Amino acid sequence: MRAQVVYESMFGNTAAVAEAIAAGLRPHFEVTVAHVAEVVNHPAPQVDLLVVGGPTHAFGLSRTTTRQDAAGRTDDAVEIEIGIREWLDAALPVPSPRSAAAFGTKIARPPWLPGSAAKGIAKRLRHLGYHLAVAPADFHVEDMTGPLRSGELERATEWASQLATTALALPGAPR
Template sequence: MRSRVVYESMFGNTAAVAEAIAAGLRTQGTVEVLTVAEAANTPAPTVDLLVVGGPTHAFGLSRKRTRLDAAEHTDKSIAVEIGIREWLDAALPVTTGRRAAAFCTKVAKPPWLPGSAAHGAGKRLRRLGYELADDPADFLVDGMTGPLADGELARAQAWAERLAYTEHDRLAHRH
C-alpha cells in the first residue's frame, strides 16, 4: 500500500503527529510525508491513501490571518501563504474509489471547546471525490503551542496502524 501524509504545523505538534501517523502506516507499505508547502509543489498523489492534517485555528482549518497570528508565538519559520485549506481548495477532483483520512491537533482544554480542522479537511476531501477511510481524528495538545497531551503520539500511531491494516485488507480483496 502506498500512502502520502500531508500536514501543516506551526509549533511542531502536528508535525510530530504526522510522523507518528506515517510510522503506523508503514506497517502495511510505503509512506511519503510532506509539509503542505512541499505538497503544493508536488504532483497530485497517486497513492492508495492520502492522509491530511493541520492544527485547529479559530474552530477550524487555519487561514493566512491565523497563521500570521501563530507566527507571533514562535521563533520557528512558519509557512503562512499556504495551509491545508488553500491546498485542498486548489486541488483537482479525483476519480471515484480514491481514499483519504483527515486529522488535526487541537487544544485539550477547555474540553467543551468546539471546532476541528480535521472535520473541515474531511469535508473538503469528500467534495474532491475522496471516500473517507475513517472518521476525522483529533489529537490533543496542552495549550496553544503544546506540548502534545500524554499518549497522543501513541494514539496517532495506533489510529494509523488500524487505517493501514483496513486499507491494505480492502486493497487485497479488491484485486
C-alpha cells in the same frame, strides 16, 4: 501500496503526529511525509491512501490571518501563505475513488471547545471524491503552542495502524 501524509504545522505538534501516523502506516504502505508547502504544486497525489492533517485555528482550518498570529508566537519559520485549506481548495478531484483520512491537533481544554481542523479536512477530501476510510481524528495539545498531551503520539500510531487495516479491506483497494 503507497501512502502520503501531508500536514501543516506551526509549533511542531502536528508534524510530530504526522510522523507518528507514518510509523503506524509503514508496516502496510510505502509512506512519504510532507509539509503542505512541499506539495503545493502537486494537487492530486498519486497514492493509494492520502492522510491529511493540520492544526485547529479559530475552530477550524487555519487561514492566512491565523497563521500570521501563530508566526508571532514562535521563533521558528512559519509558512503563512499556504496551508491545508488552500492546498485542498486548489486540489484536483480524484478520477476514481481513492481512500483518505483526516487528522488534526487541537487544544485539549476545555473539552467542550468546538471546532476541528480534522472535520474541515474530511469535508474537503470527500468533496474531491476521496472515500474516508475512518472517521476524522483529533489529537490533543495542552496549550496553543503545545506540548502534545501525554500518550497522543502512541494514540496516533495506533489510529494509523487501524486506518491501514481498514483502508486495505475496502472494496476496490489495491492489492
